[in-house]
Amino acid sequence: IPQIFMHVLNPKHESEDHLEAVGHICSLKDAFGYENPSEIANLISAEKFEAALAIHLYKGGRLLQGSRIPFGIIFGGTDINEDVKHEEKHRVMGAVLEEARFAVAFTEKMKELAAAEWEAIVVKIFYWIPQDTENLRLFLLICGLRRVKDPLYLVDVFSEWHRREPHIHLVIIGPAVSWGFFLLVLIYVYSHRFILEIPQDDLHAAAKRCFAVVNSSISEGMSAAILEAMDLDVPVLARNIPGNAAIIQHKVTGLLFTDPQEFVQLSKSLMNDPTLEREIVTKAKVYVKKHHSWDCEREAYQNLVLRLQCSVDQ
Incomplete structure (x- = not known):
């Protein structure tokens, strides 16, 4: 050996x-x-x-x-x-x-x-889980804080959406891979109260509590966060880039968006269609078991x- x-x-x-x-x-x-x-x-x-x-x-x-x-x-x-x-x-x-x-x-x-x-x-900044409310909709973005992961891509549209519908929250979890970029992100999203890095077990617990896992990267090889969400029976909304499209079939195993506005549109569709949510979660689970055993x-x-x-x- x-x-x-x-x-x-x-x-x-x-x-x-x-x-x-x-x-x-x-x-x-x-x-x-x-x-x-x-x-x-x-x-x-x-x-x-x-x-x-x-x-x-x-x-x-x-x-x-x-x-x-x-x-x-x-x-x-x-x-x-x-x-x-x-x-x-x-x-x-x-x-x-x-x-x-x-x-x-x-x-x-x-x-x-x-x-x-x-x-x-x-x-690999911070995470904040709001108190449980009956209508809470928590979107979880898991990524290392670096430019290629583009964690600020959806912040503006989420801020506007949250002002209209306060039960909508975006939570960003991940490590400060680049401290310069981390400080930029921290300043930009300060009002969202993101706090502290968390262990993997707690991350999985947070994922199970969220409505959907989000990926907004500029490029990806294969996102472990996406595959883990699929395995945890959590819907995935991901930016339509080759790396994400390679593992997500739109409206079958997840949802792919091309811009922030389409992200909101698809998210609302998913929230208003429990049948679609169940179908996506079920088929995503099958996909992960078959192709990523x-x-x-x-x-x-x-x-x-x-x-x-x-x-x-x-």
């Missing part, structure tokens, strides 16, 4: 559970803690890692360039949607893909985008690591 070095952006990742379940020894490292491949090379040598997984083609993958151990890449979303627009990042990511033994794309669309860029691979994902990652193990043995 090879010792797996997982190069990740968060202190914990579900892939670790998948791999440790079959006996692999995993060590997770934050990509932001390292500056160049030589630091990673020294880490690999000191810890005697035998294989690696990098999450995010640029942020994680670039540090594995020239690695002496076999490695695989898991696309993050920002890499395919945003980093490809920067010439140097594009070049680096292409080089990483050439060295990687495999790359994991969350959706067929993401795979197509990657293949179009590199022909060679045709292979924990067991299937576990097996897939285990099989991918077996490829790395075979490379080690060779």
Whole structure:
């Protein structure tokens, strides 16, 4: 059983559970803690890692360039949607893909985008929960505070809607990924009284209490918040961008909006049509179980690591 070095952006990742379940020894490292491949090379040598997984083609993958151990890449979303627009990042990511033994794309669309860029691979501010009221309608936006997540996109239209209908609330939950942008958001939405980051279990509890989960990102790879909402039987309203459209079928497994005004229109339709709400929730649950099964994902990652193990043995 090879010792797996997982190069990740968060202190914990579900892939670790998948791999440790079959006996692999995993060590997770934050990509932001390292500056160049030589630091990673020294880490690999000191810890005697035998294989690696990098999450995010640029942020994680670039540090594995020239690695002496076999490695695989898991696309993050920002890499395919945003980093490809920067010439140097594009070049680096292409080089990483050439060295990687495999790359994991969350959706067929993401795979197509990657293949179009590199022909060679045709292979986290605050939260406030109002007191319970009979007619409360709570919309929950879960995201890291950074520009690509566009957390202010719906604030103006929500403010106007809330003035007319005080039982309507927008709650934004997530970490301050960029402190400069976080301060901008905090100043902008100060009157909404958003407070404190919360643990995942409490986040799930908040999601269960809300009317719908909202995604207003400019770009996405695959939104975990959307998939978790589907699994928790909570309707999803998401901005109509490729990453969201890849996992949401409009008016079947969720609702897709193109602008703030359409968001309000669709939200009101959902609130006034309990049958539509039930149908969306039911079909979304089926979709998640079929296409994002924990067991299937576990097996897939285990099989991918077996490829790395075979490379080690060779």
